[in-house]
Amino acid sequence: MRCFNCGAVLSGNDFCTNCGTDIRIYRRIMRLSNMYYNDGLKKAQVRDLSGAVESLRQSLKCNRNNIDARNLLGLVYFEMGEAVAALSEWVISKNIKPDRNVADDFIEEIQSNPTRLTGINQSLMKYNQALAYCHQESYDLAIIQLKKVLQMNSNLIVAYQLLGLLYLHTGEFGRARKTLENGRKIDKNNTLILSYLREAEAALEERDGNALPSSRRGGSHTRASSESIVYQSGNETIIQPLNTPERGGSSTFLNILIGLAVGIALMWFLVLPARIRSSAAENSDEMVQVSNELTAKSADIDELNKKISSLSVENRDLRDRVEALSGGGSFVETYDILAKAALNYIEHPDDVIATSNILEELVQGKNEEGEEEIAYSDAFNALYGYLNSNVSKKAAEEYTQKGMAAYEGDNYNEAITNLQNSYNIDPTNDKVLYYLASSYRNLGDSDKATELYSSLVNNFPDSEFLDSAKTYLRNGAENEANDQNNNNAGNQNTGTTPAPTTTEQILPGTDLTGGQAATPDPLMGIGAAGDI
């Protein structure tokens, strides 16, 4: 304890040892304040909250700086549902003693839960509104509002008091008693609650004691008939039926059926159309998506088909080339033939005919235009050209010599074979052609002879054998043909007559049916040529 005059710490003396002020009265006041605080604490411990509030207020009137009393008063207010009043006491306590004050914890706990504080404040506002309704004599609204208040703030003692009072006023003594009992559980010795509770119990005892109609404060009961009870509640007349007709099983079943029908109708008219529309929209979206995918796939398929076609063509070309390379007349075979020809020429340089026969196989491998289907290498062409130029020329000369020798020996078949080989190698030799035709003529093959003579006349206009060939074509062929027909009746050869068109092509305007001229001796031409 400190001196109220100088602030010095007081001792056990009746005066301040610092300033000498008499402190006897001051000490008594402090004791009185503490006594009230102790009394309030005891009351609070036994849940006499309203009594504790009175004692704590007395304590604070003696000493407003009694921190313990003020903090306890805030707690009691908070327990009675007066959170704002409690908060105010704690704030004041905090201002008086800023340090080491338990009020800090209380304030912090309330402020840590703003939702709870907001709910308490709203309940207080509703209570004030209910009080306003009471002053406006809107008791029903006040009762409704107070019920809400107690749902939100179940410790608000004043709400229990006011609601109990309203129930008493409206004659609802049972509810009044129940409400007041609930309030009494929070504040056991609340004077108002106790007085109202006593009134409610008295009213209930009075009503229960009178079975017949009796008057009550604020309400009256009257049995109007055997089916109902009529009583007054405030300004309202309540008619309560005694016997409520029980509902039969058939009506219950009917109600269930009606409910099912209503439910089905709601499903049919409200839920199903929405579901159907939703499903249709989803299906439409899926259709669009599938269509797009199908279009993309079709494009891919077309592109792949084109690739397949091009690859098939390429494959076929490559296969043809492979067949060309590996089949008849292929590279390998052609090179093999050329190698054989070269080997034969090296081993037997004089046997040019054999070498020429081998080279002939290469000539047969060429196409109709006489060109190789496959482009050979330069070395191949060079070797082939060398062999062809050296061997073929010699082979042709050898064939010609053999043919002419056979011709002179009247061995026309051998002459034809050799001369034909010579002519095949060297088709520019008109002499070989002439004697080849003459050999056929001497063998009696006038058709072949005519063909070869015609070829001589057409292809070699400057040949020394031209006149002899023309003479034969003009006279000899026909005569010999006639002789042949006469001498060889029934000859199998029916095409021995030379074709006049061929003759006309050779000698336009020539009279093939003219006089019979003597057949010139073909050997005369040969002798004139002097080659043989």
Added chain:
Amino acid sequence: MLDFEEELKKFHPSLEVEDAETYIHHTDVIDVVDLMIQLTEASRIYEE
């Protein structure tokens, strides 16, 4: 027997959050100690 109107006068509006500040400022009333100090001061002045 209760008089409803008289009983109703015992009820006062509860303190809301908006009213807390005003309540705190007006709570600073004079206590008995203040009265004693004032009396002691007055007595001292009188003696002088």
